[in-house]
Amino acid sequence: MKMRLTDLSVKKLKSPTSGQVTHWDEVTPGFGIRCSTKSKSYVVMYGERRLLKTLGRYPALSLAEARKRAKLFMATEASLETPNQEYDFEDLVEVYLEDCRLRLRGNTLQGYSLYLKQVKLSGRISQITQGEILRAIERYTKSPSSQNYAFTTLKVFFNWAVKRQHLTSNPLSVLGRPHKSQSRERVLCDEELKLLLRYTLMHQGDRFHDIVSLLIMTGQRRGEIADLQWSEVETDTLVFSRNRTKNKRAHTVPLGSQAIELLHYIDGGEVHVFGTALSDVPFSGWSRAQRRLVKETGLAHFTLHDLRRTFATNQARLGTPIHVTEKLLNHISGTISGVAAVYNRHSYLDEMRAAVAAHDEYLTDLLAT
Template sequence: MKMRLTDLGVKKLSLPEKSQVTYWDETTPGFGVRCSSKRKSYVVMYGRDRRLKTLGRHPELPLSEARKKAKLFQATQVQAGGHDAVFEYQAVAEEYLRDCRQRLRGSTLKGYVLYLTHISFEGPISDITQGQVVRAIERYTKSPSSQNYAFTTFKVFFNWAVRRQYLAANPLQALKRPNKSQPRERVLSDDELRMLLKRTLKHRGRFNDIVTLLALTGQRKGEIANLLWSEIDDDLLVLSADRTKNKREHAVPLGPKALALLRDIEGGSRYVFGTPADDKPYNGWSRSQRRIVEETGLVHFTLHDLRRTFSTIHARMGTPIHVTEKLLNHVSGTISGVAAVYNRHSYMEEMREAVAQYDEYIAKLLEGC
């Protein structure tokens, strides 16, 4: 059983009538307090067969001193070559993913689970070398971008393992990502955007409606895919801080075409586009996106291209850059740092004007379709 051991918490632990119960400390791996019918004793786990060493009894031995003794004993075991057998790679990776599930967004978690479960190692985590990790990644995928994502996943994981004292040092700390990233610059031309919207508006459905709304609003894929009816307030889209990438509440006006699309969707769920199957909002998206590419002839098209296209069209229309950034909920642009602290103007009227102009632009684009 795991808990954060504190002096008061240990004091309040009850003694079982029979057998023994061990409470493991969440902050110090391998250290805990074992409760029997007569006493409470601090213990530390070590060795390949996970043996326990008794450090002392409570309350004679204070918790802080017991924790220090446990860390000292573990350090001694590391030098003797026996400690890391306790911390097998598989066990540490599983604990890390359990921790990730409690604090990460679904899209980020999906990548971590993919690489940490498909690229695996046997034995103690401390035995893993940077060469082993790099070669394992190269065997798993030949895609430069996937190799970079996998490398970053492992680097973050090893940093976590160091903080949790499963490792003395990150084997990837001195390395950079294996491939130089090339930022995407894909922007759909007017003809391509017309072709895309013509198809998604004609063939209605969950994925196509999401694509249409992405093109009309410029918002992020996850924000629209998981859109709730409660987040539509009259002609505003209002996202709470826990629903945005930068953890800031975001309110953006919706144009007539976006509102018409939403009004035409039947509301049988609290989600606008239906409850994500098994909490996987992107189920079937790869297949749907391939179908769009095949039917429209769009080359190297991704959904994030729509956000970049939205921004480019606003620049072409003369929308001030700070207004475009407010529409996109960017925080690293023209209004950032000290300026962001003191400039609390919402720019709502300016955004409404820009959205109206953009809606007219799209309407002209679709004339005759």
């Protein structure tokens, strides 16, 4: 069904009683909006096999932005029509990042963009050698960890270029990361955790300190807490949709009394808003804020992910069954996996609430000593 898509016409589209109906735009060929019984999603059709790609849901994604994404996506896919077209490295990076914007989370895209533009390479993509790439990584990145991240980012990029037939082979395909990663085992002891939590609670209203406090209390991932929306905060739970979690699984997290009290404090006035309406403005300056926190507390170096490991360790100390801890952490692999994961649909929400209550009591006693 073809029609001229406008903001008003999209708004007036009615949901079908069953199935799906797609309305194709008369202005932008291949672009349309698919209406189901519960939602409306912008789509684009591409390729000889007339494949469909979902661009985003209405009204979270505006018509103008969806149309722009559709044009960019079709322009990217059109490059498959000319597989031998030569690109300069910088130009192909821009095409790649536009493609990434359509399918990757913001944090991932930000990391890719950082390293692809930080490591300076130039010239025809097919003429760049393995040696040039490795020398550029060593020259433009400082720490072993950032060299590893840059290497992985470029390896993924060159794989994409091969898939799009801009290259015949990936110059980094046979190589591993420059530096062997060491698995981290840092767990904060009670005294360290008490000192850290007292410090962050004493500085309520500072966004980074509030993030750290919630990480200690909930054990969730950094990005999930940093990008928290008020719509995800219910009375005594956090509810994350599948597009907000690392493993693409919806996740419900019970909250202890301290986390609830902190969120009420954050929401208590304009001065103490967590970001702007929680996360309208992405948090930046992680490394600088982390270094300042370590310096001001006098603690030995730790990462924010160590707080998640500490949360899991303390749950074990409190006697929480491992499968309940994994539910709290939203882990896919673990004690409930394979066939058991398929047939076991129990949410364990009551068990999770009990575990969170025990952890909340543990933190209360810790702060009181």
